Amino acid sequence: MAARLGLVVHNTGNATTFRRPGCEETTPDITLSTERMAGSIKNWKVLEDYTGSDHHYISFMIDTGTSTNQQRKTTGTRKWNIAKLDTSKLISAIDDQNPSSNSPIIAGKTVEHTMLNITRACQKAMPKASHSKHKAAVYWWTENIAQLRRTCLRLRRSYTRSRRRGAATQEADQYKLAKKELKHAIDDSKKKKWEELREDINRNPWGLGYKIVMKKLGARAKPPDLTAAKMDNIVNALFPTHETRARDPEHILRPTQIPRFTLEELQLATAKLKANKSPDRTGSHQKFSK
Known part of the structure; x- marks a missing residue:
């Protein structure tokens, strides 16, 4: 099946993925990839960590290429706390590291020297960001x-x-x-x-x-503790009350003042209706059953 679909199986060795006491160990869990990605998958193995199941975790790495690895080695994984950046120290550190006009510069080393100077300037201008590599234990862990x-x-x-x-x-x-x-x-x-x-x-x-x-x-913080009096003041400020305004009798239309429609207006309105359909209250039309 895998060969017919052009897939490659990456399970290696005799490590089984399903182990239950009293039963025969099997390998129902497999890792498949296309032939193009097969060369990028490295270090395939079955983990021995506890999973709470008879199935075991599978681990592997995907190699994205040597150029990315070289870039990671050059730039590193340093992180700084930008919130505590001292701009004056950063500018001063960069100015102090600028080479003199008489110093020879090799084109192939320009990027490396630039990244090294930026790293040193960041170290002087701001502290590193603190981060923990250890995951927090689940709430029920003892x-x-x-x-x-x-x-x-x-x-x-x-x-x-x-x-x-x-x-x-x-x-x-x-x-x-x-x-x-x-x-x-x-x-x-x-x-x-x-x-x-x-x-x-x-x-x-x-x-x-x-x-x-x-x-x-996605809430950011709990609401503040407010007393009943403060809540009333907030509600009254947001939703103020006003006196009921009496209607102006001059602007009230009486039934006798409403003009009646004429026969010509009725015929014009009915001419616009589609055949075999009747308008309802929502404006939709329903076809008459014959």
Whole structure:
């Protein structure tokens, strides 16, 4: 099927992607690409991380070309906090690094020297942006779950090694129990956190529950705490009330003052109607059934 469609399979080695204790390991998950992209996919492998499922994650890299890699090596991945930029220091640093008129300049090194000078000027003019490489843990994560996960991964590796040598009934049972215990611990932690969130909402409407919901809706900040008197003042200022203005009797038309339509006007209006159709109140037309 893959060859008929012009696709290339990138699964390599004997690593299986579906592993369930007591069952035969298989590889139902495959990575396909076109023949043109096949040479760009590198480092294909099956990850051993915990997924909460019998299927395992697949990891690979896509090489975008040597020119991009060289550009990344030249420019680097530095980031600075532009909000704290000192313009005077930046200009001064660039002026100090300008070469003299008698200094020889090699055309092939111009870009490299320019980027190096800009980097040094940025280092003097503003601090680097602070960022953390570690992802924040999910709300239900605990140290007990972390320990159970480490145990589950260790038993899974032991079971995988034993399975290659032959039957591994004992290792399979241990891994199955550890996996079940980890799932129960995660479910219990999620339920506990959910109950805590419900209690927090009852105590503080603008607390964690409000932040979770409004973050999804794109809110920037919670509304300020206002008293009833301030709320009344705001409403009265935005929606002021006025005295009812009496109608001018001179501008009120009486039924006797409304002119009646003539026979010619009625015939002219009916002549504009389409055949076999009748206008309704909304202006649409409905065809008569014959």
